[in-house]
Amino acid sequence: MPMDHLSTTFATLADPTRRAILARLAVGEATVNELAAPFAMSLPAVSKHLKVLEHAGLITRGREAQWRPCRLEAGPLKEVAGWLEHYRRFWDDSFDRMADYLKEIQTKGDPDGRKN
Amino acid sequence: MPMDHLSTTFATLADPTRRAILARLAVGEATVNELAAPFAMSLPAVSKHLKVLEHAGLITRGREAQWRPCRLEAGPLKEVAGWLEHYRRFWDDSFDRMADYLKEIQTKGDPDGRKN
DNA sequence: AAGTTAATTAACCAATGAGTTAAATATAAG
DNA sequence: CTTATATTTAACTCATTGGTTAATTAACTT
CATH class of the missing domain: 1.10.10.10 (Winged helix-like DNA-binding domain superfamily/Winged helix DNA-binding domain)
Incomplete structure (x- = not known):
């Protein structure tokens, strides 16, 4: 197998x-x-x-x-860590806050509000 | 077992x-x-x-x-992530730099150079 | 009550995993 | 050349795993 x-x-x-x-x-x-x-x-x-x-x-x-x-x-072990990252948001509270933060500075720094 | x-x-x-x-x-x-x-x-x-x-x-x-x-x-999964952390330094280059950085601000911010 | 859909349990099988003891290999040291 | 040390290979056992098909349980639908 x-x-x-x-x-x-x-x-x-x-x-x-x-x-x-x-x-x-x-x-x-x-x-x-x-x-x-x-x-x-x-x-x-x-x-x-x-x-x-x-x-x-x-x-x-x-x-x-x-x-x-x-x-x-x-x-x-690095591969395992990479795989785990896909699930981090399910246990790491700060992960969401970081996502929020990133989204915020992204829009704040870009007056047109482009996504990328 | x-x-x-x-x-x-x-x-x-x-x-x-x-x-x-x-x-x-x-x-x-x-x-x-x-x-x-x-x-x-x-x-x-x-x-x-x-x-x-x-x-x-x-x-x-x-x-x-x-x-x-x-x-x-x-x-x-969180437990696995915790276990993995013990090995992060073996693959993550920035880990060492972070350690260096932490050590630096620790001594810089403390004139007596205490460890803790 | 009878039938349909969702899921689990039972009984089985082949392959794998983790351990054993005994024998073999490789290198170093007398 | 013989012996001692470090490690691996061989042959075997026993339990677990991942899959199968057939039967069973549970709940909804008509």
Whole structure:
């Protein structure tokens, strides 16, 4: 089944272990063992999570000797933020006020009241 | 398995059909049949998607005669936006500039250079 | 009362996801 | 060359997901 990008990103983020890994990587690069340490699960399990994260483009992995340092890649998160923007008006009160404000300065600054 | 709120939300959003339903509901309330119309799938399938959305708190359903009008609820989306904010600095260039700016006016406005 | 429309529930199936243990690979160090 | 460390792959299990069709419930219409 052809999984679109956004669906892949959301599915990847739908796991607390993976979100915890991202939170850790927000601090800085880390190896697989370092990332696995906090979790009560086997190393292969974490390795799988990393593969999922990598496949979603949320991390990249280098190689230094026998270590594969992982680092955060925020591209997909930016896409999510973009998607969310379409809905901001449903929860953000200041969003409406900002829209009002923009409309106001738009008409005030343009005596003809053109829309654009 | 105890599914945390955020995981439930992400899992729910990880399906293009469900995101399309939300997009439709952003325009206004709609019944199950109306929501199902655009999709090449059975009504029960859509009904299931709606149950998932409802369970995630992304929609609520009223009842008018034999119709169950659905409407968007943005609470969980706001939570996602909140979570995302922790990562904004990784993709938003202006975020750093804003941080710099805030730091600047903070020190400029306070001759003693106190941090808070 | 009978029929029509709206929606859900039941029973089923195939595919996926998240975990396991055991084995394999890769690199470094004695 | 052997061993230790870091990580991945293989093979398997179990639960969940997303879809199906057929049957059921609910409410309106005639």
